[in-house]
Amino acid sequence: MEIVGDNTCVTSVVPKSKTVLCRGKPRKYWMELQFVDENNVPVSGLNVSLEYHPLATAAEVAASKRFGKDGYDPTPPPNPPVGVTDSQGLVRFDNLYWIGVNVKADGQQLADEMEQRPLGVRRNPNSQPESKNRSRPATRDLTWQSDVQKKADAAGQRHHYVTIGQLCDRLPVIDNCKENEPPRFHFPSGDVMKGTPIAREGLDQRHVIEVCPFRAWSLVLQDTKDYSLANGYNLGVMADMAYAKGGDTVIKQFFFEQCLDLSRTPEYIDFPSFSQALVVDVPFSQRYTAAEFLDSSQLREGAANRPLLDSTQLFYVENAEKVVVSWRGTQEAPDWFVDLSFSPQRCPPELSEAGHIHGGFLDAYRLAKERFGDKFSDIKGILDKGKKLYICGHSLGGALGLIYAAEMKAFEPLLYTYGMPRTFTADAVGRLYQVTHYRHVNDSDTITSVPFDANLDNWLYGKFGPLGATLGFFWTLTTELPAQMGGLYIGEHYWHHGKPVVFFRTTQTGSFEECRVMMNPNTCRRLKYSQQYKVKLFLVPSMAETESEEAKEAQEAFISEFPMADIQKIFPRNTNPAFDHASNPARHSMVKEYLPFLNNQLLEIADPERKLSRKTYRADFRQQMDTFGDSSPPEELKRNRMFLALQDMVGNSLIITRKYPGGENALIRFKSVAEEEVELSN
């Protein structure tokens, strides 16, 4: 473009206008846009349009009107034609004016495509939406760079990290979306579709536009009959969340805000436990769509014939593949477990055709079940479609969870309980074989041994000990089993249901000989003492009978060293093993005992290189066994060897998690945010 005449300007007290002519065409510019996802995979076939910015702001136009008659017309020239990205995700625009642009893409096309793209492993802290909560400001780390950005910088290209809301030209249709506002993370400016601005200085350059996939977090929960540590941990966090004082505000925040915020993985803080959820990213349409909290303390029972033991609280959440129902228990040392007014009641037919149930637990369950009937029926409707049901609960919540699992047994629920009391009598327990139940017992947690099972520990042995071997390890209950054993049942005693997962604080006994007269054996006696190092071990006895191919080898090696009969002796079915420590209600706490231990076990397996104090304790204990083993009772030594072998096998419970789509990334993200927690509260 050529300029004719003198276009210099001199300000003076008497300004005069001057006409300057432009001849020829103005210079044109180009711009290249490359659309990629977080893994630097191109987004091809995308319709991209550019919109010129207005030539002046409204304020500038108003100012110009004060001088000229018509003012200044800010209308930009017509927008360039729509481009389509090629196989490299690249689209080039030529003949652009020297004007800033907004980049927009076809909203529906972009949303549909980005739903299918997995997230990169590392999360961008700067993408977190502005926080509405002043005490918890949004995270910002200006030094953070994505992998895509590092590459673009190295190639001298401009980089932009955007969510789909910053590109969409219209709001895409979102499945199951009943909310009024689009999700905040993906649509930071609500339903205003502004596009991504690029100033005119960015012309004549290539821009890499890294688009955050249209995804959401989903808890890793696995539909497997084997023990899964991922399930154990996540359902533990859920069981803890049922205690949230804020009720629905807390769970809605977790499932509808944190699970949609991809700038970090969701966490649940319940001091002293900082639980980082183990999550995978799923297409946005598979996000959590329902999260409801139900509290029966807000109801009055119609016919209050019996005093109610407690109110019942639970919450449920739903996403595309599952429903989780979590029941609240009691964190306090409860007073109901010795209350004799709650005698066993005959099981209602929907729970079990025979046997009895703890009356107080049943009443608490029924109140919630009857009054929230519409919601329980909706849950059944959801399950009718084939979604998987996961149930969890701590303490009384575990008992309620088991009752609910009994009612829902046709849907083959997976139940994970933590420190639950005995709930059903033997006859009923035998009829709940469809329920896959892992019952976590934290060492000598008192609650897990109530109501008392009379002389069950000893009785069980005398009666069933030899039978166990023929029926398989742990006497896996099958349909025919109750019939075979019918005559042997004792109807009125409470039994535990499910396979135990025991956090066992193991000691080693030493002994020495003390003689009053030296060298005279007649004056000697053996004294026993507990040796210095104790260690808390994560024992999943059922791992010795796993059916998974991957763990087969470890299992066979284990069984050849420790015969079934030995294992059964230590972990008798339907009751707790004999612990090395006296019963202690302090072992019952979900946040101080169960959750930290699950957290640490998961962290140890997810991050084998990390230094952890639990590993040091275990090494010390092994050393102690080697050094002082001779002075320990041989039975105990053998038991402790078996325990350590079982501890070593826990890692196998994550094999399936690593195979789960996105599972490996879930573990990497977990270990980058999780910390070792204190395992023993006092």
Add this chain to the structure above:
Amino acid sequence: MNCLTKTLAALFPAIAMLPLSGCASRLDYTLNPPVSNDWVTVTVKLPQETEALPLDVLYRSETCRKEVYDNTSESHMATVRGVNPQLVSLSQTDSSGYREAKIALNGGGKCGWKLSGIRLGIQLSKTSALANGKNIISTSYVFDFDDEGYRNAFGYGNPKNVVGNLRFETDFFPLIQSHRDGEMVITLFGGDIRDEKWKRYYRVSSISKIVIEPSIHMSKVVRVVPPNSLPGDLIATYPDGSTGILPYIYPDYEKLLSMK
């Protein structure tokens, strides 16, 4: 011997705690509404073969607070507003078929109870031929009078904000649902409650009258059955014999409305 020791050891904490129980201060649940009070009147008229459950009424109190266990301090330091749930029966049917209940906004009493929520459940009566052999499940109208209300109980999602009196003439259709485990339930269906349009959960203010006079189309039954293979979609059979798969778990309400 071993067993006895264990039993005693297990009992010990329980025994130690026995003196502690029973000392918790009892809340005064008596309601004593002042004479000059604001009331909300709930009036219900239902057709034959249906019944209204006693009203669930919830009062809360700022002064009589409930202590809740707090993990951080391991004590009952934290408190929440005390709750006082009540069941209020509707009056006998009057000559025009209406039943009503008057609920005080200010429950009075030593605790100064304030109305927080009302829920009306309606359902098919047990004597109804349709309900024979099925579990009857009630359908709710829920009204919150403060921001908490029945949010953690009967409410679903977020309530709709409304100011002033309310009158409902909802169309309900009997819905018979067969579940995969063989259970049959019957309920009155009035639309997908997740939908703003059909939601029956309200945050009310400046209200003195709620009239509920629904039309229940007893002969227009919709049936829902589970899919043949899993995972799959639920299948509805509408009163005109047509069938359709359900995007979620609820039949197409607009379609039902076109058949009434």
